[in-house]
């Protein structure tokens with residue numbers, strides 16, 4: 736698939752490398768076409784990668800992966816809303832307060848739903864927000880796949896999102912409509928607070944255990 740990235744830092748970089756290694760065409764969107772970090776990322780992924788200004792990403796890609804700081808995400812998506820019409824937009828952001836003490840949005844809405852309102856024609860999914868980028872780089876721990884929940888309203892394209900999550904190496908679980916981002920965003924905060932406040936560090940992930948009988 737043609738996968739465009741808006742945000743090529745920790746999360747965007749990890750996912751671009753993982754999906755590039757599976758043969759997808761990767762379009763890296765950047766504010767600075769000469770950025771050393773982005774050029775390095777392109778070199779690490781290989782010949783199926785190209786670098787573009789951010790505003791060209793929606794027209795290049797079938798799927799857009801958004802991995803930017805929350806504070807600028809709504810405005811950025813709004814500015815690209817027309818080009819994003821009918822595109823799958825995978826939102827990896829978390830609407831974190833700047834001191835990580837909580838979420839700016841919750842209970843009655845979510846960051847994912849705010850972005851859907853910013854780009855009403857896009858098919859917004861929430862995914863890749865509930866674990867660290869280091870786990871996205873290597874999602875199998877002690878022989879078990881980490882779990883990645885996703886949600887979104889578009890019925891026809893959810894299998895595409897599911898397959899991309901599997902391509903990265905996660906167990907992929909459909910959590911339902913986009914309003915389930917109200918659950919996935921606090922779940923991300925649980926990972927963050929466990930990692931940073933409660934001593935687990937970044938090298939752990941949530942996984943599912945099923946009873947076989």
Ligand SMILES: NC(=O)c1ccc[n+]([C@@H]2O[C@H](COP(=O)([O-])OP(=O)(O)OC[C@H]3O[C@@H](n4cnc5c(N)ncnc54)[C@H](OP(=O)(O)O)[C@@H]3O)[C@@H](O)[C@H]2O)c1
Nearest residue numbers: 742743744745746802803804805807828829864866867868
């Ligand atoms: N870090 C994690 O483990 C993790 C895990 C799950 C979800 N998340 C969420 O994913 C998002 C990205 O996190 P990250 O750790 O990948 O951040 P990051 O490493 O700081 O990368 C942020 C990316 O956004 C770009 N960016 C910043 N401001 C921009 C603007 N005004 N316009 C366009 N692009 C802009 C940056 O480009 P420049 O290089 O040009 O600055 C960079 O490519 C956040 O919402 C975070 O909450 C993070």
